[in-house]
Amino acid sequence: MINIAIIGIVAVLMAVIFKKGKEEFSIYISIATCFIILLLGIGKLEVILDAIGRLQGYIKINKAYINILIKIIGITYVTEFAASLCKDSGYQAIGEQVELVGKLSILAISMPILMALMDTINNFLNVR
Numbered sequence: 001m002i003n004i005a006i007i008g009i010v011a012v013l014m015a016v017i018f019k020k021g022k023e024e025f026s027i028y029i030s031i032a033t034c035f036i037i038l039l040l041g042i043g044k045l046e047v048i049l050d051a052i053g054r055l056q057g058y059i060k061i062n063k064a065y066i067n068i069l070i071k072i073i074g075i076t077y078v079t080e081f082a083a084s085l086c087k088d089s090g091y092q093a094i095g096e097q098v099e100l101v102g103k104l105s106i107l108a109i110s111m112p113i114l115m116a117l118m119d120t121i122n123n124f125l126n127v128r
Contacts, residue, residue: 004037030088038081048073065113075105 011033015026052066079102086095 004040007033007037007040027089031085034081034085038077045073062116065116068109068113071109072106075102075109078102079105 011029015029018025018029049070052069055061056063056066079098083095083098083102086092086098
């Protein structure tokens with residue numbers, strides 16, 4: 001995390017220097033730094049996927065639910081990444097729309113889990 005923080009701080013300092021003269025370079029620095037940090041962070045996903053796999057071994061979880069969880073994590077990262085780039089480039093409205101569609105996508109993809117939870121609650125309440 002220290003390396004990522006240093007990369008971020010150096011990139012911000014470089015972007016600030018270029019923002020006064022060549023603003024397009026500051027945007028390019030920002031985008032490139034975001035991709036570098038994203039690539040460094042993807043390695044952490046392996047740890048998360050391993051933990052999810054071990055959880056699945058302990059508890060009988062439907063594999064479809066695990067796949068939905070992984071998709072939700074991916075949607076979250078892509079949405080945050082794209083929205084931040086839009087906002088940093090000065091396009092707040094586009095960034096907010098990206099966030100809105102990301103949230104709607106997560107809600108839509110999580111519907112099978114919500115419906116399974118509702119079925120479980122309904123079965124629990126109907127058994128007397």
